[in-house]
Amino acid sequence: MADCVVSIAEFRAGNFRRVSFEVASEARKVADALNLPLYGIAVGCGVGEKAVELGYYGVDKVFVADDAALENYVPELYVPVVASLIEQWQPAAVFLPASVDGKDLSARLAARLQTGLAQDCIQVVCDGGVIKAKRPIFAGKCLAWCEWADGALPMISCRPNVMDCQAADATRQAQVEKVPVDLPEARSQALGVELDTTGKVELTEAEIIVSGGRGMKAAENFAILEQLAKELGAAVGASRAAVDAGWRPHSDQVGQTGKVVNPNLYIAVGISGAIQHLAGMGSSKYIVAVNKDPEAPIFTKADYGIVEDLFKFIPAFTEEVRKMKSTC
Ligand SMILES: Cc1cc2nc3c(=O)[nH]c(=O)nc-3n(C[C@H](O)[C@H](O)[C@H](O)COP(=O)(O)OP(=O)(O)OC[C@H]3O[C@@H](n4cnc5c(N)ncnc54)[C@H](O)[C@@H]3O)c2cc1C
Structure with missing residues (x-):
């Protein structure tokens, strides 16, 4: 019983x-x-x-x-x-x-x-x-x-x-x-923990995530996603292609071999939507995809799709968010 x-x-x-x-x-x-x-x-x-x-x-x-x-x-x-x-x-x-x-x-x-x-x-x-x-x-x-x-x-x-x-x-x-703690002798021990002191929102706990993929083309281009994320109070994630290219740390990777995330809003930018990426973000409440290829598989999963060059769309969108926030 x-x-x-x-x-x-x-x-x-x-x-x-x-x-x-x-x-x-x-x-x-x-x-x-x-x-x-x-x-x-x-x-x-x-x-x-x-x-x-x-x-x-x-x-x-x-x-x-x-x-x-x-x-x-x-x-x-x-x-x-x-x-x-x-x-x-x-x-x-x-x-x-x-x-x-x-x-x-x-x-x-x-x-x-x-x-x-x-x-x-x-x-x-x-x-x-x-x-x-x-x-x-x-x-x-x-x-x-x-x-x-x-x-x-x-x-x-x-x-x-x-x-x-x-x-x-x-x-x-x-x-x-x-309760009394009677600990066995452990063969391993944690020598320390390196905490992220950058103040970044932890991906698995973020309400909003802006993620970039191979379409970002270079590490420095993630700056436009960082700006958008700052306006939205979001965390920045990445596809494995972006991580493998050395543009982002592995701790940012979303997917089967990265983190599983469930934000209210996931904005996938320049990400094709491979099954291994979807495994990590597919249960997000709302998914927005920005991709210049209308046939990209991510659009089958997205609630809102924007077929556009990300380098045009993201700065313009960030500016709109900024304007909206200043009038609120
Ligand atoms: C065992 C295994 C585990 C894996 N685990 C993961 C994982 O955890 N996470 C993960 O993400 N992947 C994982 N992968 C890799 C996965 O299969 C894909 O290769 C990867 O997700 C592709 O990343 P991507 O979408 O950024 O790149 P791509 O597939 O190359 O897509 C890039 C997209 O950017 C678009 N694009 C390009 N330029 C622009 C532009 N200027 N404007 C707008 N759009 C543009 C293109 O149209 C394209 O759709 C795994 C693979 C394997 C085999």
């Missing part, structure tokens, strides 16, 4: 990542459908002070593993800490972020707990007590519904920026319990 639903948060550089709140909101819906309490797990260094924030998004009780050794994600340390908590309960489901670290953690946890993982899910339903999760497969060409066999624990990682995040309710207080 299940006694809870579990939501695992991701804590980095002194704050919960937004996807933690999306995951808690989604897990809350399932907990409500099953009439169960929602337990949160928060692991990190200094995470205890922030644990109450998970309550704002529906977590009833937060179990906190707070230790200096847990400042960075080290699988050998995180997995036993999280698994030992889950093993004490009989969860109906475990939710966690499908971030880079979350995907790693969820796969290891699923193996350790001998259960099935639905990775990178974009929808979860709980129908008559049965949990089902939808996830893209074959680089986004198909969508698969996953169900678990009787007795198996559904483990579900949620793609960032897709699930609805409920509004924070600061009056909602979660109970916070610190």
Whole structure:
């Protein structure tokens, strides 16, 4: 008999990542459908002070593993800490972020707990007590519904920026319990983390992304996308062709071998729309494509298409945005 639903948060550089709140909101819906309490797990260094924030998004009780050794994600340390908590309960489901670290953690946890993982899910339903999760497969060409066999624990990682995040309710207080941290000796350690201090919006959390492809023709031409992004408060992404050409860092790459993004608005500039690129941005809410070739495959995916030379269109569009903003 299940006694809870579990939501695992991701804590980095002194704050919960937004996807933690999306995951808690989604897990809350399932907990409500099953009439169960929602337990949160928060692991990190200094995470205890922030644990109450998970309550704002529906977590009833937060179990906190707070230790200096847990400042960075080290699988050998995180997995036993999280698994030992889950093993004490009989969860109906475990939710966690499908971030880079979350995907790693969820796969290891699923193996350790001998259960099935639905990775990178974009929808979860709980129908008559049965949990089902939808996830893209074959680089986004198909969508698969996953169900678990009787007795198996559904483990579900949620793609960032897709699930609805409920509004924070600061009056909602979660109970916070610190758990003793008994860490094994790890064979690996995180020596440090290099944080991007440029103030750039992180691609996976951006509401708007302006991405450039081979059509940009040179690294310096990305300046026009940077200007547009600045006006829109957007992040700048790139296709693999632009990254392979050395015009942008790999951290900007969107796609199958880059980042999976889900902004409200994705503007693809000089990008043809190869399946591997679509795998990374196909679930964006609105897609605008700027391409001089009317036959470019990106137009089959775009909500709005502009057939034009990008070097004419982007500066003119940026100017219009600037004018609109000055009159608002
Ligand atoms: C295993 C594997 C993994 C991959 N992973 C990724 C990935 O993660 N991300 C990714 O992006 N790709 C990935 N690729 C590569 C992918 O197949 C494509 O090669 C790549 O996406 C093409 O990038 P592009 O659209 O920028 O370039 P192109 O396909 O060359 O398209 C450039 C476009 O720019 C347009 N254009 C040119 N000049 C102008 C102009 N002046 N104005 C307007 N439009 C113009 C052209 O009409 C064209 O449509 C992967 C490939 C493989 C095999």
